[in-house]
Amino acid sequence: MAKKDMDWANIGFGYVKTDKRYVSEYKGGKWDDGVITDDDTITLSECACVFQYAQTVFEGLKAYTTEDGRTVTFRPDLNAERMMDSAKRLEMPPFPKERFLDAVKKVVKANEDFVPPYGSGATLYIRPFMFGANPVIGVKPAEEYQFRIFTTPVGPYFKGGAKPITVRISDFDRAAPRGTGHIKAGLNYAMSLHAIVDAHNNGFAENIYLDPGTRTKIEETGGANIIFIDGDGNMVTPASDSILPSITRRSLMVVAEKYLGIKVTQRDVTLAEVESGAFKECGLCGTAAVISPVGCINDHGREIKFASGMEKMGPTLQKLYDTLTGIQMGRIEAPEGWIYEIK
Ligand code: PLP
Ligand code: COI
Numbered sequence: 190m191a192k193k194d195m196d197w198a199n200i201g202f203g204y205v206k207t208d209k210r211y212v213s214e215y216k217g218g219k220w221d222d223g224v225i226t227d228d229d230t231i232t233l234s235e236c237a238c239v240f241q242y243a244q245t246v247f248e249g250l251k252a253y254t255t256e257d258g259r260t261v262t263f264r265p266d267l268n269a270e271r272m273m274d275s276a277k278r279l280e281m282p283p284f285p286k287e288r289f290l291d292a293v294k295k296v297v298k299a300n301e302d303f304v305p306p307y308g309s310g311a312t313l314y315i316r317p318f319m320f321g322a323n324p325v326i327g328v329k330p331a332e333e334y335q336f337r338i339f340t341t342p343v344g345p346y347f348k349g350g351a352k353p354i355t356v357r358i359s360d361f362d363r364a365a366p367r368g369t370g371h372i373k374a375g376l377n378y379a380m381s382l383h384a385i386v387d388a389h390n391n392g393f394a395e396n397i398y399l400d401p402g403t404r405t406k407i408e409e410t411g412g413a414n415i416i417f418i419d420g421d422g423n424m425v426t427p428a429s430d431s432i433l434p435s436i437t438r439r440s441l442m443v444v445a446e447k448y449l450g451i452k453v454t455q456r457d458v459t460l461a462e463v464e465s466g467a468f469k470e471c472g473l474c475g476t477a478a479v480i481s482p483v484g485c486i487n488d489h490g491r492e493i494k495f496a497s498g499m500e501k502m503g504p505t506l507q508k509l510y511d512t513l514t515g516i517q518m519g520r521i522e523a524p525e526g527w528i529y530e531i532k
Pocket of ligand 2: 249477
């Protein structure tokens with residue numbers, strides 16, 4: 190299949206309509222067989238549960254062209270499982286894992302000419318999502334749902350690509366104790382919109398949210414988990430029940446230990462510890478962010494500068510980045526089951 194004629198090296202992180210998408214509907218207590226369709230629009234009742242009570246969850250993963258020309262996705266089984274967990278928390282019928290994997294395969298295959306070429310720096314972002322579709326006015330879950338997947342080619346999530354960014358400590362909370370911070374629900378992102386607009390207006394690329402219970406510990410940003418490298422080159426990442434369990438972060442913990450011999454600890458990380466200069470490198474990690482280096486954290490005017498500086502990624506994060514992307518692009522052998530080929 191001929192690749193689309195796009196300026197792959199210069200696309201940003203935005204929506205580009207591709208040819209096909211996948212749709213399955215849930216009615217009468219079961220999911221239908223699902224179809225690939227050209228229609229990118231959705232027509233719903235004005236009273237659909239998703240519009241009134243935000244009953245919607247989503248996922249994000251990517252398809253890559255490997256060095257030897259295969260199209261692959263990275264650990265989609267974990268996206269399937271996380272989406273089932275998200276659905277259960279919002280009283281939605283989970284879309285079965287095997288069906289999810291089959292739908293990813295079908296939709297990527299149908300849009301294969303939008304999967305950016307190897308070495309272009311771009312990837313095909315895959316967005317599975319589902320929502321309550323029938324009219325609901327009393328507060329209760331819907332009875333009918335749609336599960337959909339669309340794809341869109343993307344470049345780097347943060348402007349400037351691999352250049353370190355400055356992020357700020359947010360005065361807003363992202364998640365409540367015992368709330369929904371650990372699932373990928375649209376509602377978590379709705380409540381972060383004001384905070385991100387305000388951060389951008391003040392010159393910051395993202396918000397770091399603190400733990401909602403005590404506001405003393407680092408949690409994550411609006412769209413990525415956080416990793417730190419300490420003075421001995423060890424990786425440290427926050428532990429919390431209200432953080433989204435990032436597949437990238439979980440993968441990096443394995444890459445660090447098994448491929449690079451880096452000690453990994455997941456534990457409470459206090460803002461005071463970060464301010465004390467305990468860490469030499471800091472990065473945001475996620476499907477969209479991959480690893481985006483943080484050069485400076487601004488805490489209400491006080492600047493916490495990392496030794497790695499504002500010019501490039503620090504040496505340990507660079508090794509993690511090279512190994513992870515090497516696995517995703519087929520240059521480095523992956524652990525069993527991490528690469529799911531689209532054939
Ligand atoms: N945290 C939040 C709030 C996110 O939106 C994302 C993106 O998916 C992540 C972390 C990273 O998760 P993953 O690595 O599974 O993409
Ligand atoms: C992802 O990394 O897939 C996300 O969903 C993050 C989002 C902010 C784009």
